[in-house]
Amino acid sequence: GAVVSQHPSRVICKSGTSVKIECRSLDFQATTMFWYRQFPKQSLMLMATSNEGSKATYEQGVEKDKFLINHASLTLSTLTVTSAHPEDSSFYICSASRLPSTDTQYFGPGTRLTVL
């Protein structure tokens, strides 16, 4: 099956610092990647849709200046949490599709962010 990796798997940072999370499709090209956030005991909530070579589309309520998304190649998308605060502590998961529309999405293993 398709493999998606995320790095780092776990990060702890101080309030006010920025954290970059990488999402890579290892054995396929992904024109679109999705970023989700999951708070404890809650479901996955879509943050943004990342398209290779163009600006990301953010969901309502997600600050695009705080959560910077870059999809520079067909295998890599990055999410940067700028000036992180404790309320940004969450589980961040990316996903990617091999084909548009009809294929399932393959999820990365997730990144657990803790902001002190």
Place this chain on the structure above:
Amino acid sequence: AQKITQTQPGMFVQEKEAVTLDCTYDTSDQSYGLFWYKQPSSGEMIFLIYQGSYDEQNATEGRYSLNFQKARKSANLVISASQLGDSAMYFCAMREYSGNTPLVFGKGTRLSVIA
């Protein structure tokens, strides 16, 4: 707008028994896909089964089957012969095919398998 509803926050099942996890959905699109994912405590999302809106037969994958009732807009997951390793969160999700749209998830059901 699409919406996924999972009404069972938690379920218990005896080992080796079958269990049904409920999922209903709402969409105005004619073309869509329904998915079930398993999320163990590690957090990874494990794809279990897929049903397309035009598929006439219910999907099956090993011990997993999807009871698809299009008129009722339900897509229940049936796990047969439950195992202790099945204990996890289970999410129902839907994707509309009107564009390269993301998965939208239900709130999930926590399944606990009892020995």
